[in-house]
Amino acid sequence: MDNRFHAHSANAFGTWHRLNEHLTSAGRLARSFAGSAPWRDEAGLAGELHDLGKYGERFQRRLQGQDSGLDHWSMGAWLALSGYQAVAAALAIQGHHIGLQRGDRGGLLGLEPGRLTRQHPFGLALSDPDLDQLIARADADGIRYRPPSAKAVTRWDRAVAAMLDVRLLFSCLVDADFLDTEAHFEGDANGKRFRGPGPTLDPAAALRALDRYMDHGIRSGRQIRPAVREARETLWQACADAALAPTGCFTLTAPTGSGKTLAMLKLALEHARRHGLERIVLAVPFLTIIEQTAQIYRTVFADFPENFVLEHHGLAGLGPETASGDAQPPQERERRLLAENWDAPIVITTNVQLLESLFSNRPSACRKLHNLMESVILFDEAQGLPAQLAVPTLAALSHLSAAYRSSVVFATATQPAFDSLHEAVSRYAAPGWQPVEAVPDHPALFATLKRVEVTWPNPGEKLGWGDLAAELEEIPQALVVVNLKRHAMALLDALAETPDVFHLSTNLCPMHRRAVLNRIRDRLGRGEPCRLISTQCVEAGVDLDFPRVLRAFGPLEAIAQAAGRCNREGRLDEPGEVRVFDPEESGDWRRRYPTHAYFQAAEVTRRILLDLGTIDINDPAAFRHYYRQLYDLSQPAGQNPAFHEAIEARDFPEIARLYRLIDQDAIQVLVPWSERMEEFEALQAEAETDGIGGTWMRRAQGLAVSLYRPRADHPAWGILIPAKLRRSGRTNRQQDEWFILEDPRGEHYDDRLGLILPQAEQVLIG
Template identity: 80%
Template sequence: MKDDCYYAHSANHAGIWHALGDHLTSVGELARTFAGFAPWREEARLAGEQHDLGKYALRFQARLRGQDAGLDHWSIGAWLALTQHQAVAAALAIQGHHIGLQRADRRSLSGLEPGRLASQHPLGLALSELDPLRLLERAHGDGLEFQTPQTKAVLSWAKPIAAMLDVRLLFSCLVDADFLDTEAHFEGDATGKRFRRAGPNLDAGAALRALDRYMYSGIRSGRPMQSAVREARETLWQACTEAALAPTGCFTLTAPTGSGKTLAMLKLALEHARSHGLKRIVLAVPFLTIIEQSAQIYRAVFADFPEHFVLEHHSLAGLGAETAQGDAQPPHERERRLLAENWDAPIVITTNVQLLESLFSNRPSACRKLHNLMESIILFDEAQSLPAQLAVPTLAALSHLAAAYRSSVVFATATQPAFDSLHEAVSQYAAHGWQPVEAVPNHRDLFTALKRVDVIWPEPGGKRTWDDLAEEIEGIPQALVVVNLKRHALALSDALRNTPDVVHLSTNLCPLHRRAVLSHVRDRLARGEPCRLISTQCVEAGVDLDFPRVYRAFAPLEAIAQAAGRCNREGRLSESGKVEVFDVEEPGDWRRRFPTHAYFQAAEVTRRILLDQGAIDINDPAAFRSYYRQLHDLSLPANQNPVFDEAIKARDFPEIARLYRLIDQDAIQVLVPWSERLDDFEILRAEAEGDGIGGAWMRRAQGLAVSLYRPRADHPAWGVLIPAKLRRTGKADHQQDEWFILEDSRGDHYDETLGLILPQAEQVLIG
């Protein structure tokens, strides 16, 4: 370290200090590159060049030598970007690159003024330097010149979700550039910085050839199927090929279960990417059951492609790749985790939670990958799963991403929501609203051609008891029963306790246990052996099962259709499969038969239509359009979230990030002793009791973890839940309240059939 030089970071393992001028220049150039064709790319460069300007302060240089602490080195650069360059997005990004994006109202931005921060810093920190001109002088001495960008990201807040997404995308460019350049310094040696190896590029032409080989050598030639099914799949395939030629934008892809939608989506995405030179395909799915199935198909298609051509980013990705000690990782797994940080891969498979919550996040780590959504095609499978209370802001963000950044968004499902009815509400937040193009204009013909089930609707007022239903199921060798609540699954399983070949499936079972159950069920179905599966909704969307008979507790119309998709799925029966919808006879408030108020509300819309019409044709897409329009008229999605709307109007990035949640976050994870992986459980428990738990432990534990809503303080469940302690870090001990280990020495609380059973379990288990 030279006394007359300014540094960004301390020495790496080769003893080389990171020169500040080099860091700012490099981050600026990287940020501009990541911005691609965006009109605000020069503002991204400015953000990179000024993000660590406060490190030119003598106090910060002393901090690098361990002689100072408690410094804010970011606010001064944000203030200069705001006042000298009128670059609001750059200022917010610079301010947030360590602490997250903050509020963007005028009062909050004026709080960046050095004098105000010096007298009352919100984090109790001291500014590394009070005089911005002194820092600029030193930066100029390092050869830096800061140009005011001609075009900026935020020109108006009139469409607030669109403007805030622009800020997040610029923020993404900055934080990814900063991460990568800093990492390259610490991975470097005496010859210079060493940047990580980039992920492979999307060669859409080669990928299409691989997909066609897979289809023709495996799916089309190798699987017996009815001619109607084959023709329908060919029709869908051709429609997706033609739709891919359309300009980038927003699409719906409406196709029935069993039509080959998973591979047809991929065909559309690859053809579209080849036509428009898009860089990346992102597949987002709502449930881990779907993600495992889709990932397996994608890996098979691209088996001969470079490693990480298909990148999985979800809680079960890389499960078990670490050693027993938890921290060591095989090289390929370490590379996967690095690529997952910023989605640097041609095909990314992830969850709705990971993608959509990132679009509304304010945290550097979550936003880091967002710039890689530009010039990409984003596929949403089972699009009907988007919560109504978040529909309008979500559609606005996706609409703006497509319209402004040459990306395409595809909502694929057999039960397409009528989101275009929300166009006017979406237009309040993003100029283009929501007016998607249907990729399969003749999709109604596909539903007619692939009609494989008849639905038996309940008579008005007709009720079934669990004992009645159990008696009927005993006489059917292969049947699937889907219920709305875990306690209902337990009640029916109990009524069938003396019946052989009964299998239970719910999220009471840990993921590895669920995976094993589904494999067992598929094997028995394939061999024609008796199999009676009692399941919650976790079996519906995307789970490839084919039963001749399905029973479905009364539910929203889309849930009934999803359950019907597990009946005669491949069309192998000589006649239509049978789906019977039933009402449960249960004392007390009838709303308790449903998991949430929104679920109950949607079920009642279904019941109203049924009373009016006598029956509903689940093979008619028009029936779903009418259903969703009535549901939107009743639930008013645009008015469901006033607190969130207020946060948007206030441009409050932290509050928006806190409020935008696809699933209930007040949950805990319980490590359970499933017998087939008992050794893994014992190893994980021993590590937790010894060294404590860390990130690697949590990743390895995901497969043996059951999620619960957090029990109330006096709940008896706490008597068998042992808190896992965090690994010691050399600092003060930290407590965590999310991970617990099940104390089940007698085997009372984790059952080989029913999974986790706790006292009063129905009050705490996540459905």
């Protein structure tokens, strides 16, 4: 080691990372990641300042193992704030290790060196509290700081928009820092070795591939009725026409079975070609459908480079090559690296991954956000956005579109009336929410593709599980969707003697669900008897086509989504039969529905049904009427007051904690599914001997069931064995999220029912 200042210790070749080179490189990368954003110079300044504190003598000693407990970021953040009034850069620099903190006056003043010296919030010591000395050393090292020509944040009156600006600049800095540091440690005697860039989007070539797929796989299908083929062509052309519009926010309202999955890809690619956009990001609400969509996309682009379609979700990379305990193959390592910052032309992910990142404060979650700029962002089954988060979410997406040349598309057959929230959204982001409909004549499309007739229950009419089971015995092929797992179990008990009965819910681990879906599709395709009892996990995009569907009374959009599994391809001579029934259940809403919001939506549906006598689920106007009544009742803009208070306080950590699409008080349980017993046993043995880490958790996802955390005295804890966390070679550190099911006699994981806990209380999710 020489006597110059360094950012990082030696790599495997003994080369130390020069600090001035790291700061210069991080600044250059951060500026490039900002693209055409007006604040790109501020992003570059953040890169050049982020490790200013490493010019302190104490940090240089720390690199040699002679010091510890140091803060090397706050001095750079303070210079950005006090010297250049660059608030976003200051927050980004402060947060590049500890996460974004509060952006209000008190939080920013907390960066003042004197305060940090007296009492550091994390109990650390500044590597050097003398700012003038640090600046002088940087100057002597060739670092020249310049005021940015434009700032990311100059006002906070539209708080969601301003905080997204901060997160995007933070993303540029974090990705630049990670990549340059990685290049140093991956380097050799000749210097740094940066990872290769991911594939680039060639929209023209991708469109040719998509058109070939449509010509050979879809349009030539002889089993498709002419009316269905005509409707799909109409949707296809409407999406091509919509792509000519300027970048902005869109809705894509199209009926189930109209080819929406590929049509919105057509819109995205045409739009990207016209406007020079860099990537397409598709977000879906459920893992049960994400692999289905990913498989279609992989088939379309089979001849394109590896990772042209990049999956980023819990089940990605769980193919046969990674299911065992063998070393990670090179292609999976490359996928994981690209997933860190979404460096791919087409990214398929979940709503949770995308939306929670937009409101996160963590470096790892925010790292990819800059790659949402100048992109097309597709939300399939957009009705899944929770009402209590709708206003801030729409504000963030609206600002992303308006300020950063991105387009956002909300696609669904049951389009929420989010535009009625425009005024509330505009308080957080100036554009509000006024999307353009990509398919202006979608009511005619719904009329053309009417494939089902819905029968509604009469007022007060109830149906017991035994009576329903008796009906199903006379129906060879039928899907029954219920609201609670407890209801599914009751119906399955009533059907115990009936053959060809299947069950689908999140009681089953993902690999098990996938296998059940494949068996059901095979039986339906061969015309064999098949009766499926399912929870809502089968709705919203799962590709199943039953002639009869029975749906427990619930929210209108849920009923419509269930109906989308009936006569999906329009192959029946007569409309498919959808029957809505009211289960014979007593007690309050908790005995009938999974959440209070779900109960509210069901009651709005019931009120409309009583007023009108029937509801036409093939009429988009019916859903607009429904959602307006639902919003009048639930008041989304007034929900979650603690979250809105955190926004006004610019409290990044609190916002990240409160923004949750799903209940986070959950545990993961590794289960012994009989068809993957070898994999279960390998994972179990590895957990016992070595402990669990990130790679183990990714491999375990396919055999894991999510549970709401049982209460402390619940009997389930008698068979849930906590897995030990591997950390720095030690396996004795306790964690409380992953457990292994102890089931030597096969009593608690059933090949049909999935996980069965010894319990009187329902704790299973979904």
